[in-house]
Amino acid sequence: MAEFDIQAYKNAKINVVVDIIKTKNEVMDGDVAGAIESAVDLIEDMLDSALEGVKDKNEADRALKNLGKKSLGFMFKGSIFAIDNIFGQLNLSDTKPNDTGSSIEGIDKDDDKNLYRVVDKNELVYFFKNATGFVVDAAIGVFGGVAGKVSSLFFSAKDMFVKNHLIEINYFDKKTDILKEKKFVVYNAGDYESILSSNWSKINSYMNDSNIDRVILARDKNDAEIVFYKNYDKDNTSYLNTFEFRSYDGEKGSLIPFLKRIDYPNDSKEELHVVFGKGDAHKVLVNYFGNFGNNASRVLDDVDYSGKIQEKIMIKEAAKYALKNLKGYVLADHKHETEYDNIKFYSDRHLNTRKEFLKMSLLKEMGERDYTNANSPYYLDTKSNKMVGKSTANSGGLFEINRDANIFVSGNYTLDQSIRYGNKVDINVFGYSNNDSINIKSSNNVYVEGGLGSDTITTGSGNDTIYTNADIKDKFDEEKENTTNTVNAGDGNNTINGSKAKDIVTTGKDNDTIVTKAG
Structure with a gap:
């Protein structure tokens, strides 16, 4: 009986995978050789561990069967694909990455793009599971930094089931390699209040980064639900600091969790806009939800304005409306309010009590305070x-x-x-x-x-x-x-x-x- 050639056995398994990789040359940024080299290294490591001590082909086949299905994922700037069951009957799954919310959304692959995509290497397991239906055991691609050398890694999925876990996608400028857009996909997501309470510091840091043009948020499916733009352009008009709510769960579900965590519009960062669905951009004149309701302390100063600066007059009108109707924010197209036109007609006791009522009403609406016991005001x-x-x-x-x-x-x-x-x-x-x-x-x-x-x-x-x-x-x-x-x-x-x-x-x-x- 001929001696079992274990290396030939390994090579046969590897070559089947290599042949599939060669068919994907066009989406591998011209570095199919680098992808093959990385794949061979990964598969050899798996085989060496699984086949140690086997004496013949039957033992080798049983060892790989006992190993279970192993999957190998590939992520390059053009696409995501994965080879499932690399030691058995191979299956190939591929998909185009989901870029909704980014500036390359909807651009065909043949068109020139100003940005390229990089996914955090520690989070790729989510994308393979979401795109191909299964979790890969290892991955090959260009990730973890700027474009360049093909690299490979093994995965651990144990951290992917944490509530509101952030998956990050970075979009870099092709010419400068500067990060320009950031996308967060929230795995095992709750509502936006729970998402932001856990992750606001990180998300807000990118919103305030002078180099970042937009920040995108999505839950589970990784379709964009909320996009923050430094400049939102529509109909030849640019709107500063705009939240676009592509999916809207109402004020409490979508809008208020963001408004309460920012402090603008104000004197240093005056403008704020919101877009609902595919509608127009609406200017937010006042945001008394801001700073977790502390912005409500401004309302009497806003109402008391008596000058002729048009922007301040608009804020005064919005503040009147907010104070009378106990509203946490007011858009530029709000209804006119006749009360509080001249606050000298109201006592200090009335005004201060109403201001406190506004603040407490907003805290209640935000879920920041419990006013349901007998000792509440x-x-x-x-x-x-x-x-x-x-x-x-x-x-x-x-x-x-x-x-x-x-x-x-x-x-x-x-x-x-x-x-x-x-x-x-x-x-x-x-x-x-x-x-x-x-x-x-x-x-x-x-x-x-x-x-x-x-x-x-x-x-x-x-x-x-x-x-x-x-x-x-x-x-x-x-x-x-x-x-x-x-x-x-x-x-x-x-x-x-x-x-x-x-x-x-x-x-x-x-x-x-x-x-x-x-x-």
Whole structure:
């Protein structure tokens, strides 16, 4: 019997793979010889380990069968392909890399591209699994840096199942080898809030890199969902700092997780734009979600602008809209808001309480604070029905609020008798420029500013302070003489401050102070 030629056996296995590689010469950047050399080295290593000590072909065949399927992947700038089961019945799978979101998206391979693609060598296992349906055991290609020498590596897939694991693709300038675009594919992805909470520092560093033109984000499938452009060009117009939401999960799912983590637009980085689907670019005038809600502290300064710079006037109008409607961001095409046109018509107490309401409302919307316990501050806007805080049931079946209540009224508001306020809780009520009816028959101390319009204000037995308009200087009181306010103050030591309108005041027993103006 002839002696078993193990080297010839190995060569036969290797040559089958080599013949397949030769058919892919056109996509290997002209270095098929380098790819073959790397493949031979890898396969020889596998065979040497698997066939150690075998005495004949039958033992060799059993050894390779016991080894199981082994797959070899190839990644070059033109394509991804893989050879499955290299020691058995070979299968060839290939695909074009997914460049959605990058500037070479949709460009045919024969066209000139300004960029070339490089994938982090430690993350290639994901791409072979995603593109070809299986995880390769080893890979050959040009990766891990600029174009050049063909290299090879073995894979470990153990880290690929971590939640929100980032796979990185780099796009380099062909002439300068400078990184110009960055794509992140999130493997085993959660929602964007969880993705960014884990990876924002890295993603944001590329968004702020002066050399980077765009940053692309995708989940699992590696189709682009969100693209950030330093300059977004459309219809011969360039828009700075633009987030393009190709896939949109609503404000909470897509937009807010980004807005809360940036601080612009502001004086140093003024512009911010958003694009939804295939629509137009919209300018974001104010972003009060920014800095995790801390940008909301700017709102009164923005509203108070009285100059003639058009950009500042636009910001003022947006800030008015945000403050009245409790919005975290406002686009340039927002609806006009008449309230807060001149903040001198509103008391400092009203303005600061509303600003705090805005900030807490945004923190609640962002999921940054839990305002659902009895010790949370309580805010209510009766027009929008937006609320911060929560009333909790006590042993008597009533609902009790244990912190000061701040209620902004547009129209009619009557205290729900099923709600009881804690003994140390004050109730603050602020009206707007409507004809409001405010009815709060509570033993707590009540503070009311009715605002403009003919208001009817009724309170209970606490020591109440009532302004038929607002706690402002007389010169800013714009109540008209043909306006009539009616106050029905209950028992307690009440202070009623009239306005320039006609005020009709009725009080209960105890000591009351009534301050009148021209009305």
